[in-house]
Amino acid sequence: MRTMRPAERSLSTQQPSRGAEKAVPLRADMGRQIAHESYYEATCQSNLAPTFALQGDTHADVCIIGGGLTGCSTALHLAQRGYDVAVLEAETFGHGASGRSGGQVITGLSAGIEHIEKVLGRDDAAHVWEMTCEAVALTGQLIEQHGIDCDFRKGYLHAANKPRHKKEQLALIEHMATRYDYHGLRWMEVDEMHRQVVTQRYIGGTWDADSGHLHPLNYTLGIAAAAQHAGARLYSDSRVIQLDESTSGDTLAARTANGRVTADFFVYAVDAYSTDLLPELASRMVRVPSHIVATAPLTEEQLAGSLPTRIAVCDAMYMLDYYRISHDNRLLLGGRQSVAEAQRRIGWLFPTLAEVPLDYYWNGLVGVTADQTPHFGLHGKNMLFAQGYSGHGMALAGLAGQLLAETIGGQAERFDLFSQFAPRRIPMARQFNDPMVAMASLFYRLKDKL
Numbered sequence: 001m002r003t004m005r006p007a008e009r010s011l012s013t014q015q016p017s018r019g020a021e022k023a024v025p026l027r028a029d030m031g032r033q034i035a036h037e038s039y040y041e042a043t044c045q046s047n048l049a050p051t052f053a054l055q056g057d058t059h060a061d062v063c064i065i066g067g068g069l070t071g072c073s074t075a076l077h078l079a080q081r082g083y084d085v086a087v088l089e090a091e092t093f094g095h096g097a098s099g100r101s102g103g104q105v106i107t108g109l110s111a112g113i114e115h116i117e118k119v120l121g122r123d124d125a126a127h128v129w130e131m132t133c134e135a136v137a138l139t140g141q142l143i144e145q146h147g148i149d150c151d152f153r154k155g156y157l158h159a160a161n162k163p164r165h166k167k168e169q170l171a172l173i174e175h176m177a178t179r180y181d182y183h184g185l186r187w188m189e190v191d192e193m194h195r196q197v198v199t200q201r202y203i204g205g206t207w208d209a210d211s212g213h214l215h216p217l218n219y220t221l222g223i224a225a226a227a228q229h230a231g232a233r234l235y236s237d238s239r240v241i242q243l244d245e246s247t248s249g250d251t252l253a254a255r256t257a258n259g260r261v262t263a264d265f266f267v268y269a270v271d272a273y274s275t276d277l278l279p280e281l282a283s284r285m286v287r288v289p290s291h292i293v294a295t296a297p298l299t300e301e302q303l304a305g306s307l308p309t310r311i312a313v314c315d316a317m318y319m320l321d322y323y324r325i326s327h328d329n330r331l332l333l334g335g336r337q338s339v340a341e342a343q344r345r346i347g348w349l350f351p352t353l354a355e356v357p358l359d360y361y362w363n364g365l366v367g368v369t370a371d372q373t374p375h376f377g378l379h380g381k382n383m384l385f386a387q388g389y390s391g392h393g394m395a396l397a398g399l400a401g402q403l404l405a406e407t408i409g410g411q412a413e414r415f416d417l418f419s420q421f422a423p424r425r426i427p428m429a430r431q432f433n434d435p436m437v438a439m440a441s442l443f444y445r446l447k448d449k450l
Contacts, residue, residue, distance in 0.1 A: 034339060038362035039294035039332065040099055040217035045149055048225040051093065051236040054259035060086035060233070062408060063254050063261040065240050065277075066269035067091075068098035069216075069393065070386050072224040073142075073401020074267050079230035081409055086261050087232060088254060090239035093224045096273045099217035100364030101394055102292060102322045102334045104312050105139050106156060106211040107132050107184070110372040110390035113175060119373065120420055126180055127417055132392075133184075135399035136210055142398065143214075148222030151327040155311035156211035157188065159202040165316035169206045184210050196309050199349050205313075213312035213324045216394060223398070243277055249380040265408050268385040269400075271393070272367035276430070278385075283425045284375050285367040285388045286440075287433050292334040293342040294326065294360040295353070303329055305352045318444035321345060330359070366391055369423035376400070376418040384408070384415075388423060 035042060062078055064071045067089025075085045089095070109116060109132060117125045143152050160166045169187065176182040188196070188207045196207075228234055235256075243266075244253040253262045274282040298306070307313070307325045314322040323333040331353065336342035339361050347354030368390045369375055375388035384407060386400040403415040429436070 034358055035360045037360070038100055038217075038292075039326070039330065039360040040215060041362075042360065043215070043326075043328070044217050044221065046218065046221040046225060048093065048221050048234075049228055051089075051234045053237040054086075054088060054235040054256050054261065056258070057260045057262070058086060058233075060084045060261055060263045062086075062265045062267060063088065063263035064267040064269055065254060066096075066267075066271070066273070067093040067224065067234065067236065068096045068269065068271065068273075069094075069220045069223060069397040070098075070271065070400050070404075071267065071269035072098075072220060072227055073398045074269060074404045075232040075234070075401070076142075076223055076227035076230055077402050077405035078408065079227055079232040081405060083405075083408070085227070085232040086263070087227070087234045088238045088240055088256060088261065089234070089236050090273075092236050093234065094217050094220040097271060097290075097364045097366055097393060098220040098397065100292070100362060101216045101290065101366075102312075102332070103213045103216045103324065103394060104156065104211070104314065104322060105136055105152070105214060105395045106312075106392060107136050107208065107395070108392065109374065109396075110368075110392050113172065115371060116373070119371075120417075122179070124417060124420065129176075129180060129182065131399065131414065131417075132396065133182075133210065135395040136212075138398055138402065139214075139219075139395055142223060142226070143219065146222055146226040148219055148226075150215040150218035150222060152212060152214040152219075153310060153312075154209060154212040155196075155309065156208040156213070157193065157196055157205045157311055157313045158208065159193075159197070159205040159313055159315045161202060161315050161317055163203065166204055169316070173206060184208060196311050197307055197313055198305050201349055202315070211312070214394075215327070219394075240275075240277060245380065251380055251383045264382065266383040267404055267408075268379065268383055269387075269404075271387045271389065271397075272365035274367075274387070278379060279430065281375070281379065281385055281387065283427075283429050284423045285369045285390075286426060286429055286436055287365045288368050288437055289337075289363050290334055290366050291337055291342070291361070291363045292332060293336070293339060293346075293358050295331045295333075295346070295356045296359050297329045298325075298331060298353070298356065299329075302353060302356065306331065306350045317448045319441065319448055321349070323349075331356070366393075370426055371423055373421040373423055374400075374418060375421065375423050376403075376415060378419070386418075 242255040369388040372390040
């Protein structure tokens with residue numbers, strides 16, 4: 001069930017630079033040098049204690065593979081339940097999409113409501129919707145409980161570019177109100193919208209006061225620090241290179257270059273940064289690059305003439321724009337594939353910002369399934385996984401961690417609800433990922449012209 005489609009789609013003293021995936025050293029049109037690192041990396045603040053590579057053999061109740069938001073949230077919720085948890089991260093914590101995304105924390109799923117109802121039926125679709133709202137609420141609760149400084153702000157606009165977008169959004173608002181008794185969405189006409197986003201490019205939009213935005217890397221590292229404080233063992237620079245399995249399907253151990261973890265349960269939480277360890281899971285999604293730029297800090301006058309209330313915005317195009325204002329008054333815009341294209345887009349949206357230089361450009365990978373539903377489940381007998389958030393991971397990954405912990409603790413009903421989604425395999429997804437993404441981009445660019 002969807003209300004929007006952002007593509008989800010740091011310099012911490014304990015971690016070396018992440019290299020931002022890696023941001024290409026380009027210059028903006030006026031010749032200003034753009035930083036190679038991401039804006040999030042450059043403004044990272046973290047209480048995470050130093051983490052090191054795994055050395056030697058160890059045992060844990062649960063071994064988690066992946067140190068993004070899914071893995072860190074799972075570790076936190078398991079450690080709070082008293083489990084001995086080891087987390088193996090190939091790079092540094094928050095290295096992947098969790099620390100690079102647009103930072104939008106939004107309700108719903110990327111797939112449309114009609115598809116969710118078709119797959120799950122009306123009642124289960126309602127439960128999933130309620131849980132996506134819970135995911136947004138959980139984000140705020142975790143931030144407050146653990147004192148995470150990540151500039152979390154409420155307010156989100158799904159902007160309509162064309163009359164057909166308005167028609168679709170009005171239908172969705174009515175559908176959610178009448179069939180789901182959900183009244184958190186409302187249509188915002190142009191005059192009112194201009195008090196939120198000062199542009200002539202939209203004809204209105206759907207206002208969602210519950211959704212919002214944050215600094216994703218600070219949030220992810222805050223969850224990692226909370227898990228660490230709760231007793232979880234976090235290992236960076238510990239890429240899993242082999243899984244030992246029994247003939248009966250149990251995962252016995254995860255091996256890195258310098259050590260091995262045996263465990264009763266394993267959690268695979270790498271999403272778009274999947275390797276060839278589990279090709280069956282990798283085949284269920286494509287890895288879509290998401291590019292973001294950050295401008296130089298805006299003046300108060302420039303801020304008043306663009307996003308005066310500092311909300312998050314995503315438009316309704318297939319090749320969409322998504323943007324927000326950072327805590328230090330920079331415009332962060334995602335969705336364009338080059339610095340020059342991003343700068344032109346900013347000027348197109350906000351003519352008063354056309355000459356504002358860009359300071360940062362970076363990218364990351366978003367795991368997108370064929371039908372844009374998430375992919376949760378059980379691999380073998382004791383390996384759980386959650387992936388394929390398709391642009392809604394900033395909220396949903398935190399909830400996924402809670403659901404994974406519930407499942408390992410013996411309460412699998414809520415996790416099982418999500419595992420009813422069964423995104424189809426994408427043939428040759430690993431071998432031909434980039435051509436597939438390029439062809440899809442061309443297709444959707446053409447659709448946007450209709």
